[in-house]
Amino acid sequence: MRAGLRVGLLGGSFDPPHAGHLHIAREALKRFGLDRVWWLVSPGNPLKRAGPAPLADRMAAARALVDHPAIAVTDVEARLGTRYTAETLAALQAACPGVRFTWLMGADNLVQFHRWERWREIMARVPVGVLARPGLRLAAQTSVAARAFAHARLPAAESRRLGKAAPPAWCFVNVPMVDLSSTEIRARGGWRRPVPRG
Numbered sequence: 001m002r003a004g005l006r007v008g009l010l011g012g013s014f015d016p017p018h019a020g021h022l023h024i025a026r027e028a029l030k031r032f033g034l035d036r037v038w039w040l041v042s043p044g045n046p047l048k049r050a051g052p053a054p055l056a057d058r059m060a061a062a063r064a065l066v067d068h069p070a071i072a073v074t075d076v077e078a079r080l081g082t083r084y085t086a087e088t089l090a091a092l093q094a095a096c097p098g099v100r101f102t103w104l105m106g107a108d109n110l111v112q113f114h115r116w117e118r119w120r121e122i123m124a125r126v127p128v129g130v131l132a133r134p135g136l137r138l139a140a141q142t143s144v145a146a147r148a149f150a151h152a153r154l155p156a157a158e159s160r161r162l163g164k165a166a167p168p169a170w171c172f173v174n175v176p177m178v179d180l181s182s183t184e185i186r187a188r189g190g191w192r193r194p195v196p197r198g
């Protein structure tokens with residue numbers, strides 16, 4: 001992989017993937033000055049008790065949805081055997097020296113970011129790009145992590161510098177919002193989990 005390539009990592013359960021994911025991935029490419037976005041389809045969020053649908057189903061649905069040449073769908077965490085984001089980043093940085101990774105997330109995840117394993121290490125490893133999500137813009141910007149790293153916040157007007165900024169650096173961008181969530185899609189039966197056999 002080309003040294004200096006700027007890769008945004010959008011981790012998620014994608015249970016199921018939806019237009020909101022695609023929207024923020026496209027916005028992140030533009031707003032944060034990235035060359036690529038990789039979706040990291042998670043084997044399972046360490047903070048969620050209920051397991052998601054099988055990884056193969058979520059990967060297939062994500063691949064069917066993504067239609068952009070700079071956005072790739074990956075099962076990197078399953079391949080690396082990592083579950084926590086801090087571990088995943090350490091392994092990716094060791095495997096791809098020279099690639100500049102940026103962690104991407106919706107505003108909801110910044111609200112609870114301080115509960116993630118070794119979250120300060122994540123901030124020290126990579127720039128973090130946060131994208132607006134309906135109803136969560138204020139909560140994100142006043143969250144524990146936002147306050148702890150107020151000194152490392154890049155103004156939205158300079159968001160295109162994020163992809164090559166030295167960490168710690170984070171930026172919140174107020175992009176147009178898509179009001180969709182996997183929870184809502186599951187609740188209306190829009191994602192059929194395979195029925196377990198036996």
Ligand SMILES: Nc1ncnc2c1ncn2[C@@H]1O[C@H](COP(=O)(O)OP(=O)(O)OP(=O)(O)O)[C@@H](O)[C@H]1O
Binds near residue numbers: 011012013105106
């Ligand atoms: N509509 C959206 N707007 C902004 N960010 C989003 C949106 N949907 C998902 N994201 C972000 O994408 C990443 C992966 O999200 P995830 O796969 O958990 O989807 P979700 O819709 O939030 O799922 P769930 O409802 O099950 O929590 C997270 O960082 C999340 O904040």
Ligand SMILES: O=C(O)c1ccc[n+]([C@@H]2O[C@H](COP(=O)([O-])O)[C@@H](O)[C@H]2O)c1
Binds near residue numbers: 011040085
């Ligand atoms: O590392 C952690 O402690 C941690 C805690 C919660 C969520 N994450 C990651 O955040 C991403 C979004 O998770 P989710 O389930 O909200 O889609 C996904 O990549 C998870 O692995 C990571």
